[in-house]
Amino acid sequence: MFKNLLDKGKCSLGFHEGEWNYEQADSCVQLRVCQRCQNESRRTEHQWGEWRVEHSWAEASYKYAGSCEQVHICDRCGEEKPAGTEHQWEGWQYLSADDCTQVQVCGRCGEHSQQKRIGHDWGAWQHSTFYDAPLCVCRHCGEMVFDLGQNGGSGPSLQEMDQAVESLLAADSIESLYYRVNQHQGTLFSPVQEKYFQFASDQYPQ
DSSP: OHHHHHHHHHHHTTOOOOOOEESSTTOOEEEEEOTTTOOEEEEEOOOOOOOOOOOOBOOOEESSTTOOEEEEEBTTTOOEEEEEEOOOEEEEEEEETTEEEEEEEETTTOOEEEEEEEOOOBOOOEEETTTTEEEEEBTTTOOEEEOOOBTTBOOOBHHHHHHHHHHHHTOOSHHHHHHHHHHTHHHHTSTTHHHHHHHHHTTSOO
């Protein structure tokens, strides 16, 4: 009897006893039914997930002047994350004063592009007494092309002739020599090649 009076006293003071349980699967309201007096109590008990960082990234922009490195900057906190490299390629430039190989140069950082091209600056056609054929000379690197009157196009260039001779000299067997002759036959058997052979042989020690 004394225990019942004590339990009623606890409940009258708001000290109910019982487990809290969610009323519905999609609700955070919990219900507790007192085991002593059957009083119902309710409370809201959320199950919060972990906190996370949610940036507000702006469009990519250059990190600083003279650099092509780009970053995204958070509009809220100013944090940066990499956004790759974006060059501003300008016109083609020669790599050297005596070479017609050209590359593009970035206007921001000065880096050279991986893409290359040959950009000769051809002069007017003129007749060569030595080769007994019309030729055209590049004003930048000195490369020559010959007009042999074949199919309306130009013949081999001086550079191609030099490469053909170098290839023959590098042959280390009869089979290799036959292969290289066949590979360069269009250049080796051109009308001007005989004169170039004489010129090339004079450049190597006997």
